[in-house]
Amino acid sequence: MTTISRPSAVVHVPPKSREGAEERRATWLLLGPALVFLGALSVWPFVYLLYASFTSYQLAIPIPIEWVGFKNFSRVITNARFLSSLGITLIFALVAVPLQILIGMGLALLLNGITRGRELYASLFLIPMMVAPIVVGFSWNLFLNPIYGPLNSFLKAIGFEPPAWAQSPDWALPTLVLVDTWQWTPFVMVVLLAGLKSIPSRVYEAARVDGSNRWQTFFHIVLPMLYPYLTVAFVLRFIDSFRVFDIIYILTRGGPGTSTQNLAYYTYDMGFGRFEFGIAGALSIIQLILLTVGTMLILSLAKRRDRAPAAGKALPPTVVSHATQQLQGANS
Incomplete structure (x- = not known):
């Protein structure tokens, strides 16, 4: 008996190199417009800012732009106003951010223990974060008004002599800390609540x-x-604390005097108040360097903390091992 074999179908498989080239071409075609748009809106302004920081660029005075090197940076660093603004920025960050972490942790623990209506309560807590900062500034400006504000009217009615809040040299900076904490604590709460929800219930059991x-x-x-999660929340809020401008502009305008003038407001005043764009560019670059160094320091401390033992000494010896085993079983 003769067996007739059919010719097998020939499947053409394109070379891998051709497939990779086509995929790369398609990727660049899809990402190209977005990259061009991103470069036009971020990379080019940063390059121009870097260039302006090394020049005598002044918009109000029609003089030729000259290359001055690091002269703008030396003028900024040796200026007493810069040192004062830097101190106010650091005080604001080191007070507001830990306060937001502490209150956000309490709210996250409170919401994590609620079984009914958690989404509703979380949505209510998120309202301050959803409001535009300039609206927050105007709202608090009305609320804290020393003449017709409801807070001072209530304090006077119960026998207290309230301060002028944003108009007081002693209370202006604490007022800004209060407003920033009110608006951005919900962000910390959301981050920490996500961390709490990621812990399996068997660990608690x-x-x-x-x-x-x-x-x-x-x-x-x-x-x-x-x-x-704490590291992420702290780093993001630390970066944002250096960029606080809206509430300062609405509530205090950097005053009284220069008591609430942080680096962001100082940069704005030099660039758009005095039109010294070279000085403003140098201030912006210095802020970028300070934020980079501060963020790297925080992350290095967090990594060093991660290498330390996670469990404390106050626990019974079997608790940590049992909980760790439960967590590993949940992850697997």
Whole structure:
């Protein structure tokens, strides 16, 4: 018996190099317009800002632009006004950001323990973050008005002599911290709530079975697991604290005097108040360097903390091992 074999179908497989080239070409065709748009809106202005920081660029005076090198940077660093603005910026960041982390942690723990209506309560807490900063500034300006503001009227009605808040040299900076904390604490709350929801319930059950109370569980199991989320929230809020401008412009205009003039407002005043764009460019570059160094320092401290043991000494020895085993089982 003769067997007739059919010719097998020939499938043409394009070379991998051709497929890779076509994929790269398609990728660049799709990303090209977005990259051009991004470069036009961000890269080119930054390059021009960097160029202006090394020149004598002054818009109000019609003189030729000259290359001055690091003269603008030396003028800025040796200026007492810059040192004062830097100190105010650091004080604002080091007070407002930890306060927002602390209150945000409390709100996240509160919402994490609620089983019914959590989404509704979270939405209500997020309202300040959704409002435009300039609207927040105008609203608080009316609320804290020393003459017809409702807060001062209430304090006077109960027998207190309220301060002028934003118009007072002693209370202006704390007022800005209060307003910024009111607006951006919900952001920290959302980040930390996401961290709390990522912890499996079996970790809490294992700690409770092994005799750990709530405080021990929080400080020695939950809190170490939240360090990555705390780092993200702290870094983002630290960066934003250097860029606070809207509420300062609406509430205090950098005053009284220069008591609330941070680096962002100082840069605005030099660039659009005195039209010294070279000085304003140098200030912007210095702020970028300070933020980069500060962020790298925070991240390095966070990495060093991650290398340390996550569990505390106050826990019973079996609690940490049991909870860790439960967490590893949940992740697998």
